[in-house]
Amino acid sequence: MSIQQARKFSVAPMMDWTDRHCRFFHRHLSRHALLFTEMVTSAALIRGGADWLLNYNDDVEHPIAVQLGGSDPKELAAATKLCDQFGYDEINLNVGCPSDRVQSGRFGACLMAEPALVAECVRAMRDATDTPVTVKCRIGIDDQDSEEDLRTFVDHMLDAKVDALYVHARKAWLKGLSPKQNREVPPLDYERVYRLKNHVGDLPLMINGGIEDLAQSKAHLQHVDGVMLGRAAYHNPGLLWGVDAEIFGDDTPPISLESLCEVMTNYAEIQMTKGARLNQIVRHMLGLGFGKPGARRYRQLLTVEAVKSERGVELIEEAFGLLIAARQAA
Template identity: 85%
Template sequence: MNVKPETRIFSVAPMMDWTDRHCRFFHRHLSRHALLFTEMVTSAALIRGGADWLLNYNDEVEHPIAAQLGGSDPQELAAATALCAKFGYDEINLNVGCPSDRVQSGRFGACLMAEPELVADCVRAMRDATDKPITVKCRIGIDDQDSETDLRHFVDHMLEAKVDALYVHARKAWLKGLSPKENREVPPLDYDRVYRLKKHVGDLPILINGGIETIEQCKTHLEHVDGVMLGRAAYHNPGLLRDVDARFYGDDQEPISLESLCEVMMNYAEIQMTKGSKLNQIVRHMLGLGYGKPGARRYRQLLTVETVKPGASPHLIAEAFEILRQGETMAQAS
């Protein structure tokens, strides 16, 4: 299975320490169609023997799924791409957008926007290693290299390398002086620049990312670009994923009920705990399900405080979900 262009209309962004396999399992039961991403994995870590652990995922549940790689050595990235393809990922994405010091020290992430020729060589090498789609996630600029001309120069090299799609975070990145968190908030968003980029590239799919928080905002962006990517909004308010299939994929099947989701996650937690996972590692991705709902505080307390205690059981999930159910019932009655 390869990612089709229409699949990318909605995706959940790759986020370090967040979009792990437990998170993706949970998100997949909220949306059957959204494209999910792994956390960024370095090509070096994969080819040095970490593939079995780093690329492991639930093949029966998580598709469509893209693997995101970090690296700058074309041959190394080609080898890592081949491993991702072997594991059955539907798309392989190259990170050219992360601004953290740790990433820069390894010469990958956003600093590579200063070297479009090298990124193009990486894309070509990755394409030669698989028939899976090869995509790039980037910013609209870095440091003082942030003009529209600079962005188009970078993207023209991606076009020449025959990249399959570009995910564009609509902020520049400051490589020095700002933390990764500040780089998600301080540089101003410039959606119009991404819209103009779409006109410049023609048929190449452009997917927009950065500061998008609601389904209605997604619909507005889709009037100008081919897809939207949500990160923290989808994580902190995962309930919005329940509307994705109907709003973007024309799927009129009812979203999963709270009761069914509870049963799924309890069963999953029981299985994963026999394999060594801790309950709090699984349920931490579910905290946002109470976003804006009555009882959300108690719900979060159960899933944070109680799940780390000795002997904590997946039945805590049922207790937490019951709080949400009661809150919904009270809200409907009022």
């Protein structure tokens, strides 16, 4: 499957969440969804952190995109070359995160105020690689939030030959709102993103923000080229079980709970021999019990019990056993 096809459904980059253990888990729920790394700053890569920050399960995680944060074109070009060494399918520039920490580094959503600079960054990244270079942004920031402002920004991206856009359908307030509030307080404006798709023509445009399930995803796909889910997919990863059939039209049976249990148990055993802690791996599976009988005990096992030194990978089998028993009793 091409990267352009995979963009039809993606799991958003989320700091402290979409790490390599999370992506390994999500990949076994959907063969086709595009997965994203956490945001990695170009500065951290240039300082020598590439081996740790960019390494991933190469034989499993594709299609996978790496998200970069930065605003120095030369630095981003160098970081892009490093990403290429690891074989990512797409390199994405973060122009959407509103956190104070990100703003202090002059990247993220604050860059929407500097479209010429973002375009320069995109050109530098594209000159450094044959891998698709994309941008994730908001529909506006602060008082710079008119439709004309958004189109001005996007026209700069078009001039820079960006390969695709991911648009969070909320503006961001750079002062006065926390990152959490910026995901909830500014109103969603999906129609503006739909109109933007008409403006950009053939350029692939994916919509993000407030999408809760596959029914909503399919409704958006009537207007745009792809959907991106973040917290909904993380907190209820079971919805990823339906992505291949409902979004990509692949009727291959999804992985069973029993097989998923075996896969994750084997994975945890291998990763723990490399220094990973059990709780680092199983924390991403908490939402698999979402709405199911026994979910409370399931979560308890994967939180309270997973940090106990005497517990090993058999904990995963015990937790999954609760879900399997609940399914059989239904």
